Amino acid sequence: MRFLKSSVHADLVNLDLQSPTLTIYHRQATRAIVLNGDNILMLYTARYHDYTLPGGGIDVGEDQIQGLIRELEEETGATNIHDIEPFGMYEEFRPWYKPEHDIVHMESFCYVCKIDAQLGETRLEDYEKKNGMKPVWINIFDAITHNEHTMRHSDKKGMSIERETFLLKRIVAELLVAPITQ
Template sequence: MRLLNNAVHLNANPQSESLSHRRATRAIVLDGENILLLYTERYHDYSLPGGGLDDGEDMIEGLIRELQEETGARDITNIEPFGCYSEYRPWYKDDSDTIHMESFCFTCDIHSELGDTALEEHEVNNGMRPVWMNIFDAIKHNEYTIANSDKQGLSVIRETFLLKLIAKELITA
């Protein structure tokens, strides 16, 4: 899978002796200029649906599981690799100070009607919900959050980079 970006966040140490590693999948579901995203009220941002892979879990199986849990997506088909976003960022769990996160992004199609979600407790507490959103509006919103919010999460920079790349490469005018 092609490398989309290799980012190192401030306060991250890629050479750390206590480096953790996490693999995740992200789904790119488009309908014209609209994209299926997750809005998170706590961070006031839009992100691609997806999340961490369980130990030994196949990437496609993990993508389908995460997409179903977070958005209620059904009939997930035509899954194709888009690329991997690699990042090093601060981490404060599992006795680590830095995590190397690899987000494997895939395009796919889904049934037009979403079903019920199965969000985790912290996702519900953060005010996460699936939304169809114009991709250019989502980019503008995230850029505003980056420039003006003190409560932004670490992932908003990754997500905005990915949205811009998706718009550039996959949205036909």
Template sequence: MHVLKTHYHPDVTSLENKSIFTRLATRGIAMQGTRILLLYTERYEDYSLPGGGLEQDEDQIEGMMRELSEETGATAINNIQVFGAYEEYRPWHKNDYEVQHMISYCYTCNINTTLGIARMESYEIKNGMKAMWVNIHEAIAHNKKTIATSDKKGMSIERETFLLERIAEGII
């Protein structure tokens, strides 16, 4: 899969002599014209693509379908196509590692426009995550405003905004 971007968090100045933990994740991209299915997270005041970590030995497409269904209630996921990967290096302060190397495999797909019941994890509920169809340009503008003005933003907002901009380029 083609790497769209490799991003280094500002706190990761070198990988030399660092212990690195690799995490593989997937992201689902479902569109209806200029509307895209996203997760809004109240805690971080941002929009993100549905997705998350792959389980041990899980197939990337199966993982994307599982995450998309769990987080949004999406059904009838079909016409899955490779979009690209986003690679990032971030600080990591758990399990004896200093840096997390995360690779997000992104896929476009079609789904039923009516969403079923999401099965979010407790931390996702606690963070105020909600699935919704949003105009992609409004989501990009919102995330850019959050980047510029909010002290609540999380580490993933730059990845999500970059991906949303790349997706928007494809529909213009």
């Protein structure tokens, strides 16, 4: 899968990420890109007032596609997930909140796919429910504008909103804007 971008948390900029003394937790995740014209299937999270692509961590024993399908079904109620195509990988390095590791290296594998129009029941985890997460169809340009506003005005933002906004802009540039032909 092609590499899209690497992002390093501000607290880690001066660290040598290759240092043998650093303990790194490696986490792999998938992200689903589901488009319907200019509308995109997103997760709105009230706690952070942001829009993110559906997806999450790949479980032990799963491959990327299995993780993508499971996460998309759980978080959005999507059915008949098909025509899955790779889009790109976004990596980030950030501080880790558990004492056994210094940092987390997160790789997000993004895939474009199609689903049935009707969404079923979600199976959100407790913390997702508490954070006010819900699947929504939103105009992609509105999602970008919303996330940019949140990044400028919220004290609750983290690296994920920066990742998501970067990905949304790449989706627009590569999947929505048709090249001009002569």
